[in-house]
Amino acid sequence: xxxxxxxxxxxxxxxxxxxxxxxxxxxxxxxxxxxxxxxxxxxxxxxxxxxxxxxxxxxxxxxxxxxxxxxxxxxxxxxxxxxxxxxxxxxxxxxxxxxxxxxxxxxxxxxxxxxxxxxxxxxxxxx
Amino acid sequence: xxxxxxxxxxxxxxxxxxxxxxxxxxxxxxxxxxxxxxxxxxxxxxxxxxxxxxxxxxxxxxxxxxxxxxxxxxxxxxxxxxxxxxxxxxxxxxxxxxxxxxxxxxxxxxxxxxxxxxxxxxxxxxxxxxxxxxxxxxxxxxxxxxxxxxxxxxxxxxxxxxxxxxxxxxxxxxxxxxxxxxxxxxxxxxxxxxxxxxxxxxxxxxxxxxxxxxxxxxxxxxxxxxxxxxxxxxxxxxxxxxxxxxxxxxxxxxxxxxxxxxxxxxxxxxxxxxxxxxxxxxxxxxxxxxxxxxxxxxxxxxxxxxxxxxxxxxxxxxxxxxxxxxxxxxxxxxxxxxxxxxxxxxxxxxxxxxxxxxxxxxxxxxxxxxxxxxxxxxxxxxxxxxxxxxxxxxxxxxxxxxxxxxxxxxxxxxxxxxxxxxxxxxxxxxxxxxxxxxxxxxxxxxxxxxxxxxxxxxxxxxxxxxxxxxxxxxxxxxxxxxxxxxxxxxxxxxxxxxxxxxxxxxxxxxxxxxxxxxxxxxxxxxxxxxxxxxxxxxxxxxxxxxxxxxxxxxxxxxxxxxxxxxxxxxxxxxxxxxxxxxxxxxxxxxxxxxxxxxxxxxxxxxxxxxxxxxxxxxxxxxxxxxxxxxxxxxxxxxxxxxxxxxxxxxxxxxxxxxxxxxxxxxxxxxxxxxxxxxxxxxxxx
Numbered sequence: 168x169x170x171x172x173x174x175x176x177x178x179x180x181x182x183x184x185x186x187x188x189x190x191x192x193x194x195x196x197x198x199x200x201x202x203x204x205x206x207x208x209x210x211x212x213x214x215x216x217x218x219x220x221x222x223x224x225x226x227x228x229x230x231x232x233x234x235x236x237x238x239x240x241x242x243x244x245x246x247x248x249x250x251x252x253x254x255x256x257x258x259x260x261x262x263x264x265x266x267x268x269x270x271x272x273x274x275x276x277x278x279x280x281x282x283x284x285x286x287x288x289x290x291x292x293x294x
Numbered sequence: 295x296x297x298x299x300x301x302x303x304x305x306x307x308x309x310x311x312x313x314x315x316x317x318x319x320x321x322x323x324x325x326x327x328x329x330x331x332x333x334x335x336x337x338x339x340x341x342x343x344x345x346x347x348x349x350x351x352x353x354x355x356x357x358x359x360x361x362x363x364x365x366x367x368x369x370x371x372x373x374x375x376x377x378x379x380x381x382x383x384x385x386x387x388x389x390x391x392x393x394x395x396x397x398x399x400x401x402x403x404x405x406x407x408x409x410x411x412x413x414x415x416x417x418x419x420x421x422x423x424x425x426x427x428x429x430x431x432x433x434x435x436x437x438x439x440x441x442x443x444x445x446x447x448x449x450x451x452x453x454x455x456x457x458x459x460x461x462x463x464x465x466x467x468x469x470x471x472x473x474x475x476x477x478x479x480x481x482x483x484x485x486x487x488x489x490x491x492x493x494x495x496x497x498x499x500x501x502x503x504x505x506x507x508x509x510x511x512x513x514x515x516x517x518x519x520x521x522x523x524x525x526x527x528x529x530x531x532x533x534x535x536x537x538x539x540x541x542x543x544x545x546x547x548x549x550x551x552x553x554x555x556x557x558x559x560x561x562x563x564x565x566x567x568x569x570x571x572x573x574x575x576x577x578x579x580x581x582x583x584x585x586x587x588x589x590x591x592x593x594x595x596x597x598x599x600x601x602x603x604x605x606x607x608x609x610x611x612x613x614x615x616x617x618x619x620x621x622x623x624x625x626x627x628x629x630x631x632x633x634x635x636x637x638x639x640x641x642x643x644x645x646x647x648x649x650x651x652x653x654x655x656x657x658x659x660x661x662x663x664x665x666x667x668x669x670x671x672x673x674x675x676x677x678x679x680x681x682x683x684x685x686x687x688x689x690x691x692x693x694x695x696x697x698x699x700x701x702x703x704x705x706x707x708x709x710x711x712x713x714x715x716x717x718x719x720x721x722x723x724x725x726x727x728x729x730x731x732x733x734x735x736x737x738x739x740x741x742x743x744x745x746x747x748x749x750x751x752x753x754x755x756x757x758x759x760x761x762x763x764x765x766x767x768x769x770x771x772x773x774x775x776x777x778x779x780x781x782x783x784x785x786x787x788x789x790x791x792x793x794x795x796x797x798x799x800x801x802x803x804x805x806x807x808x809x810x811x812x813x814x815x816x817x818x819x820x821x822x823x824x825x826x827x828x829x830x831x832x833x834x835x836x837x838x839x840x841x842x843x844x845x846x847x848x849x850x851x852x853x854x855x856x857x858x859x860x861x862x863x864x865x866x867x868x869x870x871x872x873x874x875x876x877x878x879x880x881x882x883x884x885x886x887x888x889x890x891x892x893x894x895x896x897x898x899x900x901x902x903x904x905x906x907x908x909x910x911x912x913x914x915x916x917x918x919x920x921x922x923x924x925x926x927x928x929x930x931x932x933x934x935x936x937x938x939x940x941x942x943x944x945x946x947x948x949x950x951x952x953x954x955x956x957x958x959x960x961x962x963x964x965x966x967x968x969x970x971x972x973x974x975x976x977x978x979x
Binding site for chain 2: 284
């Protein structure tokens with residue numbers, strides 16, 4: 168990838184490790200983590216405050232508002248780019264998220280380079 | 295596949311697609327039922343199972359395309375069920391066929407209801423049933439089956455394809471290899487689908503992108519319409535994390551069809567496919583056909599106008615040189631027109647199988663309900679009959695079948711005691727005889743006890759005791775066609791309160807047909823229905839009576855005779871004729887049609903003897919006009935409020951001819967010249 172403009176990311180996950188891990192991936196592709204959130208509610212707040220280019224969000228959070236957050240975000244900003252992260256076995260959830268307008272999904276556990284590829288793929292849409 | 299609503303289709307297109315879907319679905323359900331029923335009989339069930347599965351598969355895809363999600367998921371479940379049967383983890387037995395039949399009914403109902411915009415609550419119920427059937431009966435899960443449905447385009451997809459081609463879009467055959475690390479293939483498929491929607495349209499996918507089979511697929515084959523070129527499409531379809539390898543090439547229908555034909559033949563399914571191909575015909579609304587038929591009728595009239603003009607011309611200018619050329623052109627038109635007429639008539643002809651194929655199911659269900667074992671044999675289902683007949687004949691036939699099952703065939707125990715086979719047999723047969731089509735329903739049951747019928751008729755005051763004793767069995771059986779006449783001692787659930795046979799009669803009358811019953815106590819009953827081959831054009835004998843022109847179907851005319859007025863005898867004030875061994879009623883049209891007496895006094899008169907099912911009447915006529923092929927138009931005129939006139943036709947000279955219904959005339963004559971006296975006279979021979 169040629170050096171792209173610095174894209175802003177919002178990472179939503181209840182696990183610190185997961186957020187860190189994903190943060191690394193974001194840096195790998197030259198993005199910047201503009202903010203983090205641990206719940207769906209936080210995610211919504213952060214999204215409208217930070218206006219990130221991409222949201223990377225775990226939908227299988229315990230406080231299950233991932234989907235709700237996603238639909239709220241899409242409701243108010245239909246161009247929002249949300250990438251879903253999910254553990255295996257939550258396929259229905261992922262499909263639901265996709266039907267709500269998520270752009271892509273990353274299955275946990277993921278290899279960073281593969282995840283990076285997916286994020287790049289989503290970023291390609293931004294012209 | 296996208297829902298219709300999201301396509302760039304006009305409402306009319308959507309409507310016509312829905313119509314197509316509906317018609318195809320109905321046909322599929324019919325063959326589904328047939329195959330399920332044949333499962334119970336055949337020893338080698340492999341082919342039927344395959345066909346059933348394929349039908350469910352098609353229904354699944356189509357209903358998804360049309361937006362009937364619930365139905366699509368129901369058919370999907372049914373497909374799973376069939377897979378389990380094919381794998382041998384579920385056995386074919388009565389429970390399975392019951393469930394499959396229920397599923398067929400449910401799909402049928404759901405589709406019909408959906409057309410009226412309603413949802414059916416039954417769909418999830420049946421889906422649930424299939425689910426629990428699978429769970430309860432399946433020995434092993436069939437998770438690891440690979441998907442091998444060929445990428446064959448259905449009607450709907452072909453339409454989409456054509457639509458896209460029209461818009462100048464490229465059609466591509468795309469093969470996607472799932473990445474090894476794609477763990478959620480069905481979610482992946484969703485992304486593929488969403489992604490492609492951004493550049494075009496998925497016309498067909500194998501396995502379907504919303505299909506559970508996706509999980510076990512390594513490759514997805516797609517047909518995509520897009521304004522991009524093949525290379526762009528290929529690049530676009532490389533989706534990291536989901537798709538590793540992509541090939542995209544211009545789609546050629548021919549190549550695919552041939553490739554898959556080979557594949558199908560290898561699977562031994564070519565026969566089925568051929569069958570499908572053969573049934574791929576043009577569907578035309580019957581209204582349009584009727585319109586053409588009407589127009590042909592008009593043309594026939596127009597031609598006979600020309601013929602009349604021509605003969606007038608010939609009379610006036612017998613030396614005219616152009617006469618020969620006129621004659622040539624006239625006969626040319628006549629020939630072409632009669633060819634046209636025949637061709638159009640053929641258009642109206644459909645195999646009677648359309649009605650017959652419903653019956654195995656009907657008989658099976660009714661037999662089950664009345665706890666009898668009955669085999670239905672069908673012959674001559676390929677016999678071609680008028681579409682109008684096919685539309686109308688179903689109901690009366692069902693009434694007859696119901697009666698045969700309910701009252702005709704004995705219980706298994708009774709049959710055994712009588713030394714008959716435990717299994718009763720009903721045979722249904724159609725065949726041509728001259729200008730008629732005959733439909734026979736025959737059972738090997740207990741037959742109709744004519745004595746009981748006579749008693750009942752007496753009890754109901756339909757006949758006098760004296761007449762009853764002389765009445766022959768053939769006439770007595772006809773009582774069953776009277777409304778409310780039933781000899782069934784126990785009113786059963788199956789044939790209700792004996793209503794039905796009067797329906798049979800009235801429908802048959804309406805179709806200008808006749809029905810005859812042959813019965814033998816202990817051996818069975820045969821209903822023989824006879825109809826004219828075509829309902830639109832008849833060969834008729836024309837005659838005038840009381841200064842009006844009438845016609846009567848030639849098929850019913852037995853003979854024409856001239857009698858002296860003094861030969862007409864009076865019995866109880868009614869005129870009768872002595873014809874050889876028989877006394878037959880003489881009908882004067884001015885009387886039955888209440889036209890007022892206008893016939894001139896003559897000492898000799900023409901009598902047309904009309905005969906149906908061995909019952910004769912004579913119609914007094916003034917003058918015979920001739921035979922002609924008449925295009926029947928229905929009569930809605932207020933003054934023709936009698937069913938004696940079955941229709942009308944317009945002749946070349948613009949004259950209107952009324953077509954008489956011989957059956958009604960015979961009945962009327964019977965009423966007038968009360969049976970008693972006639973019978974007395976006849977037996978006095």
